Amino acid sequence: MSAVSGEGVIRVDHGVTRELMVAAGPEALIAIIDQRFESVVSELLETQALVHVVLTGGTIGIGLLRPLDGENRLDWSRIHVWWGDERWVAAGHSDRNEGQAAQALLNRVPIPTDNVHRFPASDAGLTLDQAARAYQSELESFAPALKRADFLGATFNGTEAFRTPAFDITFLGVGPDAHVASLFPGLGGISAKNASVIAIRDSPKPPAERLSLTLPVINASARVWVVAAGADKAEAVHQAFHASDPATAPVSGVHGTLETVIFADAAAAARL
Numbered sequence: 200m201s202a203v204s205g206e207g208v209i210r211v212d213h214g215v216t217r218e219l220m221v222a223a224g225p226e227a228l229i230a231i232i233d234q235r236f237e238s239v240v241s242e243l244l245e246t247q248a249l250v251h252v253v254l255t256g257g258t259i260g261i262g263l264l265r266p267l268d269g270e271n272r273l274d275w276s277r278i279h280v281w282w283g284d285e286r287w288v289a290a291g292h293s294d295r296n297e298g299q300a301a302q303a304l305l306n307r308v309p310i311p312t313d314n315v316h317r318f319p320a321s322d323a324g325l326t327l328d329q330a331a332r333a334y335q336s337e338l339e340s341f342a343p344a345l346k347r348a349d350f351l352g353a354t355f356n357g358t359e360a361f362r363t364p365a366f367d368i369t370f371l372g373v374g375p376d377a378h379v380a381s382l383f384p385g386l387g388g389i390s391a392k393n394a395s396v397i398a399i400r401d402s403p404k405p406p407a408e409r410l411s412l413t414l415p416v417i418n419a420s421a422r423v424w425v426v427a428a429g430a431d432k433a434e435a436v437h438q439a440f441h442a443s444d445p446a447t448a449p450v451s452g453v454h455g456t457l458e459t460v461i462f463a464d465a466a467a468a469a470r471l
């Protein structure tokens with residue numbers, strides 16, 4: 200497959216259809232992602248009361264937020280934002296994904312405070328496990344208001360383990376090691392099924408302690424959009440299409456119920 204600027208390519212591997220969107224470089228990539236985001240969210244807001252979006256940290260994950268909705272087209276009062284993962288550091292620490300997102304986007308758009316669902320920070324008076332449960336409870340609190348088709352009631356050993364909104368769009372960055380959110384290759388978190396949110400204590404990428412959504416929650420999303428730029432992501436993007444074991448390549452295990460799109464710049468798509 201050739202990687203041509205702006206080209207969309209459908210690949211079918213391992214039973215999941217994944218779409219590839221390629222742009223020449225990071226700036227062109229961000230323009231493509233933002234245009235699609237604004238168009239999809241605008242359409243959704245015509246037919247549903249609320250739109251739930253999961254944001255990601257990382258270079259492109261934060262970069263795409265800076266120019267987003269520069270023309271104030273979106274009705275932010277009906278958009279809820281969540282995060283796929285968070286670093287376990289104090290509020291205000293520059294490593295916090297939510298703080299980076301606030302600077303890049305949330306501080307300049309009219310989004311109500313109640314619509315911004317941050318993970319607890321390490322100085323909030325909770326243990327890491329309590330913080331994971333608190334975020335799971337926040338997710339649960341949104342499920343009853345939704346139609347049955349719009350939330351996931353996940354069962355584990357025959358009983359309902361958790362409920363979570365089925366997000367409309369979930370953004371995921373991907374690491375050079377193919378991790379998504381804070382689900383890393385070779386670690387137990389990638390196979391967690393009995394919780395929507397887990398505590399991570401052994402992240403190979405600092406900080407070691409993190410909070411992360413689990414794979415069942417991510418995969419209940421209507422749209423999963425993986426974003427990647429740079430030559431160091433080429434192997435991970437290749438694995439998104441060709442690997443078959445999420446335990447060793449977590450990015451290969453994510454998908455949306457409606458669509459799964461890998462947005463990559465030419466350098467990140469170079470191995471396809």
Ligand SMILES: O=C1O[C@H](COP(=O)(O)O)[C@@H](O)[C@H](O)[C@H]1O
Nearest residue numbers: 255256257258259372373374380
């Ligand atoms: O630590 C994290 O890393 C990934 C990818 O980040 P990048 O800088 O290599 O693009 C990100 O998706 C995740 O949210 C974040 O916590």
